[in-house]
Amino acid sequence: MVDTLLKQPAPEKLTPKDFKSDQEVRWCPGCGDHGVLNSVQKAMAQLGKPKENFAVISGIGCSSRFPYYMDTYGFHSIHGRAAAIASGAKSANPDLEILQVSGDGDALAIGGNHFIHAIRRNIDMTILLFNNEIYGLTKGQYSPTSKHGMVTKTSPFGTIEQPFHPAELALGAQSKFYARSIDTNIKLTSEILLDATKHKGTSIVEVLQNCVIYNDGTHSLITDKNTKEEYQLVLRHGERMIFGKDKNKGLVMGGNGKLVVVTIGEHGITEQDILIHDAHTPDPHMHWLLSNMTAPEYPVAFGVIRDVAALSYEEKMVQQIKDVQEQSSIKCMDDLLNSGDTWTVE
Amino acid sequence: MSQKTKVIEKEEVVIRFSGDSGDGMQLTGTQFSDTSALFGNDVATFPDYPAEIRAPQGTVGGVSGFQLHFGHTEVNTPGDYADVLVAMNPAALKANLKWVKASGTIIVNEDSFTDRNFEKAGYDSDPLHDDKLADYNLIKAKITSLTRECLKDSGLDQKSILRSKNMFALGMVYWMFDRPLAHTEEFIENKFKKHPLVVDGNKKVLHAGYNFAKTIEALAYNYSVAPAKIKKGTYRNITGNKATAWGLIAAAEKAGLPLFCGSYPITPATEILQELAARKDLGVKTFQAEDEIAGICTAIGASFAGNFAVTTTSGPGLALKTEAAGLAVMTELPLVIVNVQRGGPSTGLPTKTEQSDLMQAIHGRSGECPMPVIAASTPSNCFEYAYRASKIALEHMTPVILLTDGFLANGAEPWRIPKMEDLSPITVPLAKEGDDYLPYARDEEKLARKWAVPGTKGLEHRIGGLEKMDVTGTVSYVPENHQVMTDIRSERVKRVANFIPDLPVKGEENADVLVVGWGGTYGHLTTAVRELQKEDKSIALAHFNYIFPLPKNTGEVFKRYKKIIVCELNDGQFAEYLRSNFQDVKFEQYNKLQGLPFTVKELKEKFNQLLEEK
Numbered sequence: 001m002v003d004t005l006l007k008q009p010a011p012e013k014l015t016p017k018d019f020k021s022d023q024e025v026r027w028c029p030g031c032g033d034h035g036v037l038n039s040v041q042k043a044m045a046q047l048g049k050p051k052e053n054f055a056v057i058s059g060i061g062c063s064s065r066f067p068y069y070m071d072t073y074g075f076h077s078i079h080g081r082a083a084a085i086a087s088g089a090k091s092a093n094p095d096l097e098i099l100q101v102s103g104d105g106d107a108l109a110i111g112g113n114h115f116i117h118a119i120r121r122n123i124d125m126t127i128l129l130f131n132n133e134i135y136g137l138t139k140g141q142y143s144p145t146s147k148h149g150m151v152t153k154t155s156p157f158g159t160i161e162q163p164f165h166p167a168e169l170a171l172g173a174q175s176k177f178y179a180r181s182i183d184t185n186i187k188l189t190s191e192i193l194l195d196a197t198k199h200k201g202t203s204i205v206e207v208l209q210n211c212v213i214y215n216d217g218t219h220s221l222i223t224d225k226n227t228k229e230e231y232q233l234v235l236r237h238g239e240r241m242i243f244g245k246d247k248n249k250g251l252v253m254g255g256n257g258k259l260v261v262v263t264i265g266e267h268g269i270t271e272q273d274i275l276i277h278d279a280h281t282p283d284p285h286m287h288w289l290l291s292n293m294t295a296p297e298y299p300v301a302f303g304v305i306r307d308v309a310a311l312s313y314e315e316k317m318v319q320q321i322k323d324v325q326e327q328s329s330i331k332c333m334d335d336l337l338n339s340g341d342t343w344t345v346e
Numbered sequence: 347m348s349q350k351t352k353v354i355e356k357e358e359v360v361i362r363f364s365g366d367s368g369d370g371m372q373l374t375g376t377q378f379s380d381t382s383a384l385f386g387n388d389v390a391t392f393p394d395y396p397a398e399i400r401a402p403q404g405t406v407g408g409v410s411g412f413q414l415h416f417g418h419t420e421v422n423t424p425g426d427y428a429d430v431l432v433a434m435n436p437a438a439l440k441a442n443l444k445w446v447k448a449s450g451t452i453i454v455n456e457d458s459f460t461d462r463n464f465e466k467a468g469y470d471s472d473p474l475h476d477d478k479l480a481d482y483n484l485i486k487a488k489i490t491s492l493t494r495e496c497l498k499d500s501g502l503d504q505k506s507i508l509r510s511k512n513m514f515a516l517g518m519v520y521w522m523f524d525r526p527l528a529h530t531e532e533f534i535e536n537k538f539k540k541h542p543l544v545v546d547g548n549k550k551v552l553h554a555g556y557n558f559a560k561t562i563e564a565l566a567y568n569y570s571v572a573p574a575k576i577k578k579g580t581y582r583n584i585t586g587n588k589a590t591a592w593g594l595i596a597a598a599e600k601a602g603l604p605l606f607c608g609s610y611p612i613t614p615a616t617e618i619l620q621e622l623a624a625r626k627d628l629g630v631k632t633f634q635a636e637d638e639i640a641g642i643c644t645a646i647g648a649s650f651a652g653n654f655a656v657t658t659t660s661g662p663g664l665a666l667k668t669e670a671a672g673l674a675v676m677t678e679l680p681l682v683i684v685n686v687q688r689g690g691p692s693t694g695l696p697t698k699t700e701q702s703d704l705m706q707a708i709h710g711r712s713g714e715c716p717m718p719v720i721a722a723s724t725p726s727n728c729f730e731y732a733y734r735a736s737k738i739a740l741e742h743m744t745p746v747i748l749l750t751d752g753f754l755a756n757g758a759e760p761w762r763i764p765k766m767e768d769l770s771p772i773t774v775p776l777a778k779e780g781d782d783y784l785p786y787a788r789d790e791e792k793l794a795r796k797w798a799v800p801g802t803k804g805l806e807h808r809i810g811g812l813e814k815m816d817v818t819g820t821v822s823y824v825p826e827n828h829q830v831m832t833d834i835r836s837e838r839v840k841r842v843a844n845f846i847p848d849l850p851v852k853g854e855e856n857a858d859v860l861v862v863g864w865g866g867t868y869g870h871l872t873t874a875v876r877e878l879q880k881e882d883k884s885i886a887l888a889h890f891n892y893i894f895p896l897p898k899n900t901g902e903v904f905k906r907y908k909k910i911i912v913c914e915l916n917d918g919q920f921a922e923y924l925r926s927n928f929q930d931v932k933f934e935q936y937n938k939l940q941g942l943p944f945t946v947k948e949l950k951e952k953f954n955q956l957l958e959e960k
Contacts, residue, residue: 021808023820052803057647060811067808068821073800075650076810077643078673084608084640088647088655089800091633092606096651096800114643117636321626328627333599336592336628337763341529342582343384 016041018051021071032183032209033063036130039181039189040070040099046190047097047197054097057086059111061103062137063130063209080111083118083127087313090123094314097197098125104145105135108164112144119173122201124312126193129166129206130183134215147218167291167305170204171284177203178291179304183210184223188234188302195304201312208300222300233299235290237279237307240271243299250274259289261298279307353524356569358417360425361519364442365434365455366403367396367410370512374432375412376758377516381529383583383760386573387416390725390869391758392424392943397613397696404458404466409441418572422724422869424757426945430522432515434458434489437467443478451483451565453518455511457490483565487558489514496554500547510544510551517555524570527552579762586725586754587614589761590658590684591621593732595628598654600733601740601772606653608633608644610663613696614752615686618658638666642683646670649679650809652799654740656682661690661703664747665710672711674745675835677809678786678795680774681745682735686755689941698941699752701865702916707747708894708923714832716839718742719894721749723868726761728754731891737772738842743794749893751866751915753943779803785819792845793838840895849897853879853886859956860907862933864890864920867944871913874949883957890920896927904931911936911956913944 019041027033044054054072058064060079067074073096077085086100100118107115107129118127134152135141141154145166149158170178177199181189189207196203208219222231233243233251241251242264252273254260262269278286287306293299330336361378363371372393379391394411401408415425427447433439435458446452459474473479474486493511500507513534520527531549538544584592598605607630609619623632631653635641642657649655659667664685674681687703689695707719718738722731728750735748777783777798783805788795798805807819815822816830851860852875863871868889875887888903890896904910904924911934912921918935925933936952938944 050803052801052806055651055800067810070808072806074806074808074810075647075677076808076812077646078669078811081639081643081670084635084643085647085650087640088606088608088633088644088649089651090647091631091644092604092648092653092655093651093800113636114640117640317631321629321631324626325629330627332766333592333596333628334766336595336625337582337766338580340582341380341384342580342763343386344580345386345576345578 014045014051016045019044019071021069023068025069026065027062028213030212031062032132032211033130035183035186036128036189036207036209037066037069039186040128040193042186043190043193043197044072046194049097053095054099055089056099056101057082057089058101059106060137061106061135063101063103064106066101080106080109081114082106083111083114086125087114087118087121087123090125091314091317094124094318100125100127102127102129104129104131104133104143104166108144108166108169116169116173119170119175119202119204121313122176122310124200124202124314126196126203126205128193129204130209131166131206132209132211132215133163133218134211136211136214140214165292166204166206168288171288171291171306175204175306176201176308176310177304178206178287178306179204180206180208180291180300180302182208182219182223182302192304195307199307200315201310221295231295231299233293233301235277235279235301235303235305237277237304240274240276242271242274249299259293259298279304280309282308353568353570356571357419358415358421358425359430359523359569359571360413360415360428361430361432362411362413362428362442362445363432363515364409364411364438365512366437367399367401367408368403369410369434370509371410371412371434374512374516375414377530377533378519378525379414379416379758380583381520381525382414382416383581384529385525386576387418387571388421388574388576389414389416389583389758389760390421390424391415392753393756395697402466404435404437404463406437406441406467409438411438411442416571418574420574422873423943423946426947430519432519434512434515435467436463436469436473439473440467440469446482449481449483451485452479453485453487453515455489455515456486457488487518492554492558493551496551497547500550501543502547506544506547510548513548513551514555514558517552518559521556521559522565522568524568527556576760577762581760581762583758584726584729584761585617585756585758586722586728586750587617587686587756588621589726589728590722590732590748590750591618591625593729594622594656594682594736595625595630596729596766596769597733597736597740597772599628599766600769601654601736601774603652603654603774604629604631606631606633606645606648606655607658608635608641608648608655609658610635610638610641612638612660612663614688614755615658615660615663615684617755618684618686638663639670642667642670645681646674646677646679649674649681650677650800652797652801654680654736656684658684658686660686660688660696661694661706662692664703664706668711671717671745672713672715673811675711675715675717676811678743679745680739680743680797682732682739682748683745684732684748684750687749687751695941697752699866699943700916700939700941701751701867701914702919702939703749704893704916704919704923707749714836716836716894717745717747718839718842719747719749720892721865721890722754723865723889723891725754725757725759729761729764733769737770738845740772740774741794742792742838742842743775743797744838749865754866777802777805779805781805783807784817785809786814786817788834792841793834843895843898846892846897848899849888849890849903851886851888851903854884855906857886857907858884858909859886859953860904860910861885861887861953862890862910862912862924863887863914864893867913867915870944870946870949874946874953877946878950878953883954885953885957893920901928904928909956910934911953913937913949915939915943
């Protein structure tokens, strides 16, 4: 019944405005979330799918208010569980386009288990991970991605914990799609979201996001107008890993298996020496190196870092059911009830 | 099939097979009960096994037992005490002797009665020479060596040979009760069809056991238990867990929705997930989640997306699902949560039965968070109550908790197979394209909201755990609205009472004592009350399947009786719940917390005591 409901004729052309709900957006003025919301609405309009096929599913946290601002189907659930709820929704109704919105606390602390298992199963959905390295909604406690030593309300003398790097978790869970953007770059974020949505399987999109109230400027080294071009490397599949204000810096592989930043024109380095990004290679080694680069030693990698094709969970689920149904003589409940050992009392 | 010396007709017989947890006693017991059911007896079974898969061999802790009760008359329990005990080792004898009827028959595998095994079982000396066994009909059979001898030229290895010794014991008991071997032979042929040597070996040993019993005339007489007078129809044996799984599938088919089960393995509920996973032919989707929380959360997601969703668990798992269950109440999504209760608290007694999650089911959530709670009461009616729980969930747009327990889950009995066309219809309040949809607009009768499935054009809306504005469903912190919504959530569940049957009472309207029970104790309570009624005692039984809300006539029923005793396998949770609902009624209690069902004997003693106190 559900399946037939989803067989829709070609949709009318949609604009980002069609995805705006009538609810007032209540994030703080200047919050990075506003930019991401715009990016998402822009990307969804470009996908050319009817909006009733979208479901936005979130957990708890500032970013998890997201579904209320989208004029699609939406579910604002409970802390940490959105990945599990989205997994169920997608398995139940594979035609849905699911955007699962989470923050660093929601996805990586209380919901860490669901996060890695959704990736491991490769359920076709986009997990939009807002990483502001702080708990905002509870007013400023450290999160699993807060930098070591960071002073917050629950770490008045500095945290003594190692932070998670979301990319490492995702790749460790055998992620097939990992991309990174930054809240202020609406164009890049929506470009990435288009790729992420088109990718079959769990797509992780980490957005470095600024919390103006509790963690303002945490990403400033890579967002500052004066330095950002030196510290941002936007990767595109098939293109060379070149960055810098003068587009003269690049990455090469060092003899010790580490990436090395070089300058084109110095020490005999030419553009031909710079590595070419291959997002589609199944071997995650280079993706690991790229996604783990931190400033100021390296530029921080943005764009689609990994995008490898694989069957999704629900594709395999549907196929398995079809295969079993073709072979089984049990076609309905009455068949099952009367199967096996039965006897009749006259 | 064989020439019998003397045949004695019996109304009913209880047999208990016991041995090491690797001895195949569950299989042996199942074979005997299936054969008896096919023969036409009424049967009830109860496996009793340790939590460890292979507990230390030869120890009392590692004993696995399977009790079955078959009869010419109605059988409602697996029986208190056994007429025949099969003990494959000294530990099995030690663990089970107290469950054998005075002058009952005990078959032991003599080969296993060695000094080393006495020590493991905690015997100081050979119990077979103990005076304690003098009152029993003791049959010593060298089951291991006879099996080995029988298969010495079979080409099977020693391990496989030893593994088939349970068939020797089964063969012996088949002879004693004049059962045909055909069903078990067929079973062996199917189970080992890829291993013809094993098929031949097992069948040979089965016959050897049968012939051995005949040769030694294991009993002075043979017992015969004639088929029971059973309602016409087609029957099958079914366990509680399988019946639960099938009830859920039947409801999904009736409602015209795909069934989705998000679950995490947990004893004693796991077989429900396993059975559903095997039913891909009926389109069932199972999702083995990473934990209990993901089990219910995937189900909630599936329900949001338009499937009929269920999650299955046991007590500790229900505790983990608590927060998400609250989300299902808040979002008013249909969901069935099956809790197969086991001994608690904490890990407790995973393989044993108990009814101690009642309060958790009724109240165990944050906030004012009501959801209907219903309970199955026999292994086979797990089907009916799973179906009814599903119907309530889907028609009233609410999560429902279905309580069963370890005793029902693993117990089996013959079941008259229903026809799908005879099951009551399930009408799902789906919103349709073009509807003027408001997420929290309700129908007047049930106060159920409509279900707008993602993918339906024009019905885009948002739901979630935050309090919602009445009718429109937008987020609301308005104080008066929270009062309104709380009242609606409460009233919705109360109105389920308008859609359930009255509480039935077995016995006279003004009997001296009314026995009250709920859920899995039905068989024992009904047997105890029936036997006392046959003795002309003034006693009646009211057994509950609908816990929350209670049937509407409950107060009326209680008013008719002066003495009411609530019997349950917990410390008095239902009694306490009834007291809070009926403050003028006095409820006495009878409670047991041993991980075991009641015995009919102890119930009758208690009831007699109560009948005598005037």
